[in-house]
Amino acid sequence: MKDGMTIGDAAKASGVNAKLIRYYESIGLIPEAGRTASGYRVYDDREVNVLRFVKRARTLGFGIERIQKLVGLWQDRSRCSSEVKRIALQHIDELEAKIAELQAMRDTLHELADACHGDERPDCPILKDLAS
Amino acid sequence: MKDGMTIGDAAKASGVNAKLIRYYESIGLIPEAGRTASGYRVYDDREVNVLRFVKRARTLGFGIERIQKLVGLWQDRSRCSSEVKRIALQHIDELEAKIAELQAMRDTLHELADACHGDERPDCPILKDLAS
DNA sequence: ATGGGGCTTCCAGCCGTTGGAAGGTCAAGG
DNA sequence: CCTTGACCTTCCAACGGCTGGAAGCCCCAT
Numbered sequence: 638m639k640d641g642m643t644i645g646d647a648a649k650a651s652g653v654n655a656k657l658i659r660y661y662e663s664i665g666l667i668p669e670a671g672r673t674a675s676g677y678r679v680y681d682d683r684e685v686n687v688l689r690f691v692k693r694a695r696t697l698g699f700g701i702e703r704i705q706k707l708v709g710l711w712q713d714r715s716r717c718s719s720e721v722k723r724i725a726l727q728h729i730d731e732l733e734a735k736i737a738e739l740q741a742m743r744d745t746l747h748e749l750a751d752a753c754h755g756d757e758r759p760d761c762p763i764l765k766d767l768a769s
Numbered sequence: 770m771k772d773g774m775t776i777g778d779a780a781k782a783s784g785v786n787a788k789l790i791r792y793y794e795s796i797g798l799i800p801e802a803g804r805t806a807s808g809y810r811v812y813d814d815r816e817v818n819v820l821r822f823v824k825r826a827r828t829l830g831f832g833i834e835r836i837q838k839l840v841g842l843w844q845d846r847s848r849c850s851s852e853v854k855r856i857a858l859q860h861i862d863e864l865e866a867k868i869a870e871l872q873a874m875r876d877t878l879h880e881l882a883d884a885c886h887g888d889e890r891p892d893c894p895i896l897k898d899l900a901s
Numbered sequence: 902a903t904g905g906g907g908c909t910t911c912c913a914g915c916c917g918t919t920g921g922a923a924g925g926t927c928a929a930g931g
Numbered sequence: 932c933c934t935t936g937a938c939c940t941t942c943c944a945a946c947g948g949c950t951g952g953a954a955g956c957c958c959c960a961t
Contacts, residue, residue, distance in 0.1 A: 645938065655939090656919065664917095675926060677939055686900070693899045698874040701917075711896045721895050722887035725878055732875040736868055742830040743864040746857055755854035763853050764843045767825045768818065777907065787908085788950065796948095807957060809908060833947075 640681040644670075647680035651688035658688065666691065666701055666708075699728055772813040776802075779812035783820035790820060798823065798833055798840075831860055 648655040659678075661667045667687055670678040687708060694704045703724055710716045710724075745766075752762040780787040791810075793799045799819055802810040819840060826836045835856055842848040842856075877898075884894040 643939075654919090657917085659940090660918070673926095675939085677926080690899050693901070695917085696874075697878055697899075698871065707896070707899065711900060714891060716891050716893070717889045718885055718891060718893035718895075719887040719889065721893045722882055722885045725882045725885070725895050729875055729878050729882065732871050732878070736871045736875065739830065739864050739868045739871070742828075743861055743868065746829055746861050746864070750854055750857045750861065753850050753854045753857070755851040757849045757851065759846060759848050759850060761842075761848070761850035761853045763850075763857050764839070767822050767829075767839065768843060769825070775908075786950095789948085791909090792949070805957095807908085809957080827948090 642680045642685070644678045644680065647678075647685050647688065650685045651692060653688045653692050661688075661691065664701065666705055697728075698732060703728065774812045774817070776810045776812065779810075779817050779820065782817045783824060785820045785824050793820075793823065796833065798837055829860075830864060835860065 642650065644655045644658055647653075648658060651658075653661070658667075662669055662678075667684070670680055670684065673679055690708060690711060691704055694707055699707065706724060707721065710721050746763075749763045749766050754760075774782065776787045776790055779785075780790060783790075785793070790799075794801055794810075799816070802812055802816065805811055822840060822843060823836055826839055831839065838856060839853065842853050878895075881895045881898050886892075
């Protein structure tokens with residue numbers, strides 16, 4: 638039962654849904670799966686592991702392109718860990734930037750919301766700010 | 770020179786580029802602009818103010834649909850500030866959620882990157898985590 | 902009249918999914 | 932053997948919020 642899974646089985650085993658597996662294949666993130674005589678895709682444990690790797694990397698916010706590199710490094714036994722770390726640090730930088738951006742929005746909005754009495758009257762510092 | 774601007778002038782005056790102004794019109798975020806005899810869009814100060822409002826709201830991360838509501842409330846003199854505040858608070862909640870999500874990614878990655886020596890050796894806790 | 906800049910429309914792509922339609926395949930049960 | 936229903940296949944479209952390009956018209960200065 639381990640080898641020769643259908644895409645549905647691979648989806649359950651990896652946590653990546655079938656539709657997304659096909660999509661990942663279509664964009665070249667994962668190699669083309671083998672096929673049965675009738676055209677069904679066939680997966681084995683190794684491919685499920687790749688899918689799990691991809692899913693975990695997505696959970697950490699890596700983009701597809703970077704995941705491709707990570708999968709490559711993962712499968713390259715002669716890789717340098719420095720290369721992997723470099724990619725991770727770069728991603729951390731981008732996350733920090735995004736976080737800072739969102740926090741700035743939140744902080745501004747928080748101030749405006751605090752200043753807004755939020756009652757039935759039309760006077761509103763939030764709209765005043767937006768209109769400025 | 771104040772009224773009867775072309776889209777390019779309105780873009781400069783509002784900070785929203787011409788392409789985007791047309792897009793906003795196409796999705797109904799802003800009403801259809803008037804036209805000259807030859808088909809050029811024409812803008813006046815009031816419309817530029819709406820564009821500025823939209824731009825500021827986008828800067829604060831509001832989505833288009835919500836901005837539509839905000840513009841409506843802004844132009845409604847009998848609005849309740851509570852309604853505006855409600856929208857702002859809801860948006861703050863979503864920002865908080867997104868921030869927390871990104872922070873979780875960053876924290877995990879930070880731990881992994883710290884544990885990775887990042888040298889020429891292949892051993893790598895980052896890949897180990899992704900493969901788990 | 903010619904050039905160049907701005908305007909017009911429409912179409913396509915970005916990212917990572919998700920949904921749906923239309924049709925083929927497979928195993929189980931009547 | 933045939934039907935049912937759950938699976939699989941492909942392709943096409945939409946989400947949000949833009950951004951770019953192509954093809955063609957308009958307007959002003961030289």
